[in-house]
Amino acid sequence: MKELKVQPIKDGTVIDHITPGNALKVLKILGIEGRGDSIISIAINVVGKRGRKDIVKIENRELDSNEVNKIALIAPNATINIIRNYEVVEKHRVVVPDEIIGIVRCPNPNCISNSKEPIKPKFIVIKRQPLRIKCYYCEREPEMDIASLII
Amino acid sequence: MNFKGRDIVTIKDFKKEEIVKILDVAEEMLPIAHGKEKSNLLQGYIMASLFFEPSTRTRLSFEAAMKRLGGNVIGFAQPGTTSIQKGESLADTIRTAESYCDVIVIRHPKEGSARLAAEFAAVPIINGGDGAGRHPTQCLLDLFTIRREKGGIEGNKIALLGDLKYGRTVHSLAYALSLFKTEMVFIAPSELQMPKEVVEECRKNGAKLSIKNELDDVDGIDVLYVTRIQKERFPDPEEYEKVAGSYRIDMDILKNAKENMIIMHPLPRVNEISPAIDATKHAAYFRQTFNGVPVRMALLALILGVIE
Ligand SMILES: Nc1ncnc2c1ncn2[C@@H]1O[C@H](COP(=O)(O)OP(=O)(O)O)[C@@H](O)[C@H]1O
Ligand SMILES: [Zn+2]
Numbered sequence: 001m002k003e004l005k006v007q008p009i010k011d012g013t014v015i016d017h018i019t020p021g022n023a024l025k026v027l028k029i030l031g032i033e034g035r036g037d038s039i040i041s042i043a044i045n046v047v048g049k050r051g052r053k054d055i056v057k058i059e060n061r062e063l064d065s066n067e068v069n070k071i072a073l074i075a076p077n078a079t080i081n082i083i084r085n086y087e088v089v090e091k092h093r094v095v096v097p098d099e100i101i102g103i104v105r106c107p108n109p110n111c112i113s114n115s116k117e118p119i120k121p122k123f124i125v126i127k128r129q130p131l132r133i134k135c136y137y138c139e140r141e142p143e144m145d146i147a148s149l150i151i
Numbered sequence: 152m153n154f155k156g157r158d159i160v161t162i163k164d165f166k167k168e169e170i171v172k173i174l175d176v177a178e179e180m181l182p183i184a185h186g187k188e189k190s191n192l193l194q195g196y197i198m199a200s201l202f203f204e205p206s207t208r209t210r211l212s213f214e215a216a217m218k219r220l221g222g223n224v225i226g227f228a229q230p231g232t233t234s235i236q237k238g239e240s241l242a243d244t245i246r247t248a249e250s251y252c253d254v255i256v257i258r259h260p261k262e263g264s265a266r267l268a269a270e271f272a273a274v275p276i277i278n279g280g281d282g283a284g285r286h287p288t289q290c291l292l293d294l295f296t297i298r299r300e301k302g303g304i305e306g307n308k309i310a311l312l313g314d315l316k317y318g319r320t321v322h323s324l325a326y327a328l329s330l331f332k333t334e335m336v337f338i339a340p341s342e343l344q345m346p347k348e349v350v351e352e353c354r355k356n357g358a359k360l361s362i363k364n365e366l367d368d369v370d371g372i373d374v375l376y377v378t379r380i381q382k383e384r385f386p387d388p389e390e391y392e393k394v395a396g397s398y399r400i401d402m403d404i405l406k407n408a409k410e411n412m413i414i415m416h417p418l419p420r421v422n423e424i425s426p427a428i429d430a431t432k433h434a435a436y437f438r439q440t441f442n443g444v445p446v447r448m449a450l451l452a453l454i455l456g457v458i459e
Contacts, residue, residue, distance in 0.1 A: 111261065111262050112262065112264045112266075112267045112281075113263060115240075117240050117242050119270070135263065136266065137266050138282075139263070139285075
């Protein structure tokens, strides 16, 4: 039998190969707070074939891949595995979307997106590998780690 | 080429042919801009001029441009007299203003404000400067000035001097000049040099570039574009004086200048150019200021769709 680093689940979604240390941010981006009744388990810094990674398991819920793509910002190598009856029935890698809306804030204090305006911060993806984004409003490229800008 | 209804947020909103088209139309506007011919091309149109930040040239020349073409202007020159004082958002101010006009010109201290305005307004938005951000009409009038003074943009050797790091208008200008076949020299102290991305982008567009720290001579230069070095950039006032002093344009510097070299400056100037220069044939900055009118006339006429 295949070795599982986490307890097997019958049905649900496994997000694998998350950049180590970012599992909690992934849940935050997905808006999963554990208030519903699905069981969520998190493994942080597990050693996999390709080095360390985080894993998130969500039972009884199949996440839509479009929605999950939002996490590509902070976990570009993540894979989404849909589990049915203990088997992986679908697997795909996350892809960085063209636009990132309402997930990261602009670090430029003089940017209009940081004022009290009825808008969500918005970024345009300039390059995927390595990831480069620029603010749709002030057009500046954040110089710091994107994970630190998650709202 | 279609200009009608378009927002003008950054110079990058235009392809090279579109820039050329705007400059061509501006050329035709000259007699009207000078007041020698009368026009009612924009009769019945209203431009809202929303200036959240002080401006002399941009505001006056936009208003003059609209009125020279027979149009009307509403708006404010400082937000103190409006509901913005009570905390009204920019989005709401824009939604209000657009119900009274056909086009909005906005100057606002926050970067990206013109983009936000464009999202909320159905009428076209023209960015009249957004903070340290973009100022596309300044860029167009600079190009227009070079073209008029030198008979064309292509083939000139253009030096950009002063604060090349923080002034984003000078970034846009460098980008726009790189679309035309020009040679550029960036002259600035190393802490105020042109950012790498801008240099790379200009090179990619095929511009011939050189980068210098000293204004030692202006030999071979056709256009000397001077920008202000701001005091705030220097923690030490003495250091500022020293740096600013070494980039001052005076009669001495002009000794080796080409006979027909022109000096440009977006104004206001503080000490960058000695007043003695004003009387020389090199001084193009007041004509540059005037050029704001025909260029803005051209833009208004094109985006309101009365000229194609
Ligand atoms: N029934 C299950 N319950 C929980 N996790 C599972 C289950 N089946 C597979 N996984 C996990 O989902 C991820 C993808 O599985 P798999 O496709 O078999 O491996 P890999 O992507 O490493 O080739 C792995 O982290 C694996 O541990
Ligand atoms: Zn921004």
